[in-house]
Every structure is written in structure tokens, then in C-alpha cells.
Amino acid sequence: MDANDALRRYLEQRRELGESELVLDSLSVEEAMKLLGAATGGSKKSAKAPTSTDWRAAVRAAGGAPEARPSLGTSVPPEVLEEVPTLAPRAAAVPATAVHVPSTQTPSAPMVALKDVPTGLIVSGASRALADDIAAKLASIEEIAATVAKCTRCPLYATAKNPVPGTGNPNADFMIVGEAPGANEDEQGVPFVGQAGQLLTKIIGAINLTRDDVFIVNVLKHRPPGNRNPLPEEVQACSPYLVRQIELIRPKVILALGTFAAQTLLETKNTIGKLRGQIHRYYGVPLIVTYHPAALLRNPAWKRPTWEDVQLARRILDQ
Numbered sequence: 001m002d003a004n005d006a007l008r009r010y011l012e013q014r015r016e017l018g019e020s021e022l023v024l025d026s027l028s029v030e031e032a033m034k035l036l037g038a039a040t041g042g043s044k045k046s047a048k049a050p051t052s053t054d055w056r057a058a059v060r061a062a063g064g065a066p067e068a069r070p071s072l073g074t075s076v077p078p079e080v081l082e083e084v085p086t087l088a089p090r091a092a093a094v095p096a097t098a099v100h101v102p103s104t105q106t107p108s109a110p111m112v113a114l115k116d117v118p119t120g121l122i123v124s125g126a127s128r129a130l131a132d133d134i135a136a137k138l139a140s141i142e143e144i145a146a147t148v149a150k151c152t153r154c155p156l157y158a159t160a161k162n163p164v165p166g167t168g169n170p171n172a173d174f175m176i177v178g179e180a181p182g183a184n185e186d187e188q189g190v191p192f193v194g195q196a197g198q199l200l201t202k203i204i205g206a207i208n209l210t211r212d213d214v215f216i217v218n219v220l221k222h223r224p225p226g227n228r229n230p231l232p233e234e235v236q237a238c239s240p241y242l243v244r245q246i247e248l249i250r251p252k253v254i255l256a257l258g259t260f261a262a263q264t265l266l267e268t269k270n271t272i273g274k275l276r277g278q279i280h281r282y283y284g285v286p287l288i289v290t291y292h293p294a295a296l297l298r299n300p301a302w303k304r305p306t307w308e309d310v311q312l313a314r315r316i317l318d319q
């Protein structure tokens, strides 16, 4: 595959992700045109066809700097998510009082002082709207699990083998929200135990936490047949459990994994490319969006942004 093919495949992936715009950091329009083989405004001369198999090398050959995207300043490569499940000393990696919020849409986004991000739960109108739901009266994480085990609010209980209410430390400061159980999770009744789950365990380890330190849940507590996408009515039926879990656990930070969890929690249709790199709030709790580990297995290039996202979440946890 030559550089043009590699670039085309990359752009196709971004488009499949729902991104409609792409910022090529540090690359002028002229340089981008040159890279794509178009005549330049100045000389009308076509650029030499790139010969490298790496599109980034082709961009660099055209005078761009494709890896110059603003980052949180870590010197640790995302490959660490595969190999070394520990983080380099944070003091060296991230400034103490502020983090830069990277975004493909706003490369010059302002610095956000983490001390300004509220912690704990702010009960909003939406939360009170759930007060009549039976889930709002459940007094503990165990009670939620017991209620989920008997739940018939949507038809998924009939096809699932086991309920998957959530796992981890009920006093966790760090909560992770995925989409829905898959086949392995359905077998075991525990979230994120398959291949994606193993990668998630490494991601958690990469910020010096273990699965016992965090609480892991899904938006849906029963597996959709054949891993199909959750339906809106299933999400609506199951959401009170998630809200109550968050109310009881009162995490300092929530990490939403993947488009579905992020769009559901934030009630938005924005793409993950737009949602990641910012501090959102869910019922007042800071919420960071990152790629789903299953997506990382398909596309290892997303490990670097994921690395930055989880570091940001870790920084919030530490404040």
C-alpha cells in the first residue's frame, strides 16, 4: 500500500466514524494540496508522488508535521497500553495545575484549570425526574444488582443468559461506562471480560489503577442479541439503574467508552472525535469520553488519543 492508499484509508476510517471535518495540524492548505498531488497556487507544478508507505512520512515530505497535534505533554507512547501497564511519573508528564484540552476541532482550546472542575454529584432536574422510578429508591449497589437480576423492563432479559449489573469497588472515585454486555460478559455476568475487557484492564493499569479500584458498568445491563446496537427504548428502560449507580457511587470522574456510551450519557449526536478531549459533566460529575477498547483493537492508531484521554481522567481524579 502506498502513501496515497494509506491516506485514503485513514480518511475513510474518519468518515466512517462520522467525522465530517479533519484538521491537519500544522499543514497549510497549500501543503495539503501538494500532498494530494494538486497543482500549487504559486507554481502550478504538481508535487512529486509520495513513495513512502507511511502517509505521515508523505505529509512530512510535503512540509507538514502530522504529529504536531497538541497533547497533554506525555512522553510515554500509547504502545504502553499493550506492553507496560504502568504510567511514567505523572509529575513529569503533566503540568500540575492545568491541562491543555486537545481537540481536533479547536487546536487552540484554552487551558482548563482542574481546580475549577467540580467533583461529587450535583443533583439536577433530570435526576429528580427519575425520583419516581423504583431504581431511585434502591439503597445500595447490591440492591441494584438484585433488582437488575429480576428486571423485565425491556425484552432483553428473555434472551440474555445473565444480568451484567456492574463490577468493582462500590466506593470508587473512578467509574467506567461501556455500552452493553457481549457474549463473554453475558456468560459470566461481569462487564468487560472478553478481549476488549482485557485491553480495558491494561488501560486502567496504565493510570496506576486496578479493576478493584474502579467501578465498571454498561449502559445496558443485559446483552442485546447478536451484539446488535441497543434500542432507544432499551436505553430508556435501563438508564435509571445507571443514574442510581452513579448517585450511590458518587465518582470523582466518569470515563465513557465509545460513541454509544458517550452519546447516551451526554444526550448528543456529536461524534466521538468532537466529544473527546473535553471535560463534560454528567449530573455534575466530570466526564471524559474516549474510544471503546473494541475500537482500539480494530484501530491501534487510536491508542494515542485514548492514552491522552485517560491521563486527563486521571488528572481529574487526582485533583
Ligand code: URA
Residues within 6 Å of the ligand: 178, 179, 180, 181, 182, 185, 190, 191, 192, 193, 196, 197, 218, 294
Ligand atoms: N463492550 C462493552 O461495551 N461492554 C462490555 O461489557 C463488553 C464489551
